[in-house]
Amino acid sequence: xxxxxxxxxxxxxxxxxxxxxxxxxxxxxxxxxxxxxxxxxxxxxxxxxxxxxxxxxxxxxxxxxxxxxxxxxxxxxxxxxxxxxxxxxxxxxxxxxxxxxxxxxxxxxxxxxxxxxxxxxxxxxxxxxxxxxxxxxxxxxxxxxxxxxxxxxxxxxxxxxxxxxxxxxxxxxxxxxxxxxxxxxxxxxxxxxxxxxxxxxxxxxxxxxxxxxxxxxxxxxxxxxxxxxxxxxxxxxxxxxxxxxxxxxxxxxxxxxxxxxxxxxxxxxxxxxxxxxxxxxxxxxxxxxxxxxxxxxxxxxxxxxxxxxxxxxxxxxxxxxxxxxxxxxxxxxxxxxxxxxxxxxxxxxxxxxxxxxxxxxxxxxxxxxxxxxxxxxxxxxxxxxxxxxxxxxxxxxxxxxxxxxxxxxxxxxxxxxxxxxxxxxxxxxxxxxxxxxxxxxxxxxxxxxxxxxxxxxxxxxxxxxxxxxxxxxxxxxxxxxxxxxxxxxxxxxxxxxx
Numbered sequence: 001x002x003x004x005x006x007x008x009x010x011x012x013x014x015x016x017x018x019x020x021x022x023x024x025x026x027x028x029x030x031x032x033x034x035x036x037x038x039x040x041x042x043x044x045x046x047x048x049x050x051x052x053x054x055x056x057x058x059x060x061x062x063x064x065x066x067x068x069x070x071x072x073x074x075x076x077x078x079x080x081x082x083x084x085x086x087x088x089x090x091x092x093x094x095x096x097x098x099x100x101x102x103x104x105x106x107x108x109x110x111x112x113x114x115x116x117x118x119x120x121x122x123x124x125x126x127x128x129x130x131x132x133x134x135x136x137x138x139x140x141x142x143x144x145x146x147x148x149x150x151x152x153x154x155x156x157x158x159x160x161x162x163x164x165x166x167x168x169x170x171x172x173x174x175x176x177x178x179x180x181x182x183x184x185x186x187x188x189x190x191x192x193x194x195x196x197x198x199x200x201x202x203x204x205x206x207x208x209x210x211x212x213x214x215x216x217x218x219x220x221x222x223x224x225x226x227x228x229x230x231x232x233x234x235x236x237x238x239x240x241x242x243x244x245x246x247x248x249x250x251x252x253x254x255x256x257x258x259x260x261x262x263x264x265x266x267x268x269x270x271x272x273x274x275x276x277x278x279x280x281x282x283x284x285x286x287x288x289x290x291x292x293x294x295x296x297x298x299x300x301x302x303x304x305x306x307x308x309x310x311x312x313x314x315x316x317x318x319x320x321x322x323x324x325x326x327x328x329x330x331x332x333x334x335x336x337x338x339x340x341x342x343x344x345x346x347x348x349x350x351x352x353x354x355x356x357x358x359x360x361x362x363x364x365x366x367x368x369x370x371x372x373x374x375x376x377x378x379x380x381x382x383x384x385x386x387x388x389x390x391x392x393x394x395x396x397x398x399x400x401x402x403x404x405x406x407x408x409x410x411x412x413x414x415x416x417x418x419x420x421x422x423x424x425x426x427x428x429x430x431x432x433x434x435x436x437x438x439x440x441x442x443x444x445x446x447x448x449x450x451x452x453x454x455x456x457x458x459x460x461x462x463x464x465x466x467x468x469x470x471x472x473x474x475x476x477x478x479x480x481x482x483x484x485x486x487x488x489x490x491x492x493x494x495x496x497x498x
Contacts, residue, residue, distance in 0.1 A: 213432025
C-alpha cells in the first residue's frame with residue numbers, strides 16, 4: 001500500500017515537472033519578486049517567453065513586469081533578489097560588479113505595452129542589448145529599444161504578450177527570468193491580493209534543451225554508470241573468491257554500488273530525454289526517483305553500520321545505535337522526498353524555497369548522525385586499550401583503522417556537502433557540470449577506499465579483529481564458568497565438613 005502511494009506521488013511530481021519547457025502559474029502571490037526560470041545560454045541559445053495570461057482582479061495600483069538578468073556564474077542570479085530592489089530601484093546599492101539587467105515594465109495605458117526601462121540610471125551595469133535579438137512576436141519588431149505590444153482583454157482585464165531573446169557571443173551568460181509585482185502604496189501590502197499570472201518559457205542551446213552547464217551531463221553520467229558497474233563486478237569477484245569470509249555488510253555494500261550504477265544510468269537517460277524533448281520521460285523519471293531513494297537509504301545505512309562496527313567487531317547493536325538507525329532512515333526518506341519535490345517543481349512555486357531548505361537541513365542532520373556511531377566505536381576502543389592486557393596491540397590497530405574511517409567520512413561529507421557549494425559560486429556557468437563530476441569522483445574514491453578497508457580478505461585487519469575478539473569472548477566465558485564451578489564445589493565441601 002505504501003509503495004502504491006509512493007508511485008502516485010511520483011506520478012503527480014512528473015506531471016508537474018516540465019524539464020526545460022517551463023509552464024508557470026502564479027495565483028495571488030504576495031512576493032514582490034518571483035524567480036521564474038534559470039538557464040545558461042551560449043551564442044546559439046534563445047528563449048521563447050510567452051505570457052498567456054496576466055489577469056488582474058483587484059483594484060490595487062501596482063507595477064507589473066519581467067526582469068531578465070545575465071551573469072557569469074550560476075548562483076549570481078540571486079543578485080536581483082538580494083541587492084537590487086526592482087520595486088524601489090532608487091534605493092539600489094552601488095557595487096563594483098553587477099549582473100546585466102533588462103527590465104520590461106508593463107504600461108497599462110491605452111494601448112498597453114512593455115517598456116524597456118534603462119536600469120543603468122539606478123546604478124546597475126548598463127547592458128548594451130543591441131547585440132541581443134529581442135523580438136516582439138506580436139509585432140515582429142526586432143528593435144531592442146522599441147515598445148513591445150501587449151494584447152488586452154477588457155472582459156476579464158487580461159494582458160498577454162510574447163517575445164523571443166536570441167544570444168550572441170558577447171552576451172553569453174546565466175540568464176534568470178523574474179516576474180515582479182510592486183504596489184505603489186505601502187498600505188497595499190495589507191490588502192487582499194487577487195491576480196493570475198500564467199507563462200510558458202522555452203529555452204534552448206542550439207538543438208538541445210539543456211542549459212550550457214548541463215550539456216555534458218548525459219555523457220558524464222553514462223561514463224560514471226559504466227565505472228560503477230565495473231566496481232560492482234570487481235566487488236562481486238572478491239566476494240565470490242573469499243566467500244568463506246563474508247558478512248552481511250558486504251552484501252549491503254554490493255547492493256549500494258549496484259544502486260549507484262542504476263542511478264547514474266537512469267539519470268543519463270533522464271537528461272537525454274530533456275535534451276531532446278525539453279521534458280523527461282515519465283516512466284524513466286519515476287524509475288530514477290525510486291532508485292535515487294533506495295540509493296540514499298543504502299548509503300547512510302551502510303555508513304552507519306560500518307561506523308558501529310556491526311558484524312566486524314560486534315554482532316549486536318546497542319540501544320543508542322538502534323536509535324541512530326531509526327532516525328537516519330526516516331530522515332533519508334524525507335530528504336529524498338524533498339529532493340523529488342524540488343526537482344519536479346518550478347522555481348516560481350511558493351514552497352520551492354521551503355523544500356530546498358528542508359533538503360539541506362535534513363541532509364546535514366543525516367551526515368551528522370552517521371558520525372556519532374564512529375565516535376562511539378573510537379571511544380569504546382580507547383577504553384578497551386586501558387583495560388586490555390595481552391590484546392593491547394590488536395585493539396590499537398583496530399582503533400587506528402576506525403580513526404581512519406572517521407577522517408574518511410568527515411572528508412567525504414565536507415567535499416560533497418560544503419566544498420561543492422563553493423565551487424558552484426566561483427565556477428563559470430559553462431562549467432556547472434564540474435560540480436557533478438567532482439561529486440561522482442569523490443564518491444568513487446570514497447567507495448574504493450572503504451571497500452579496500454572492509455574487503456572480505458583473510459588477512460584483513462578487520463577480519464582478524466573479529467576472530468580474536470570472538471576468542472576473547474570465548475575465553476572470558478570459559479573462565480567465568482570455571483570460576484563458577486569452583487565456587488560451587490567449595491560451597492559443597494564446606495557443607496560436607498559442617
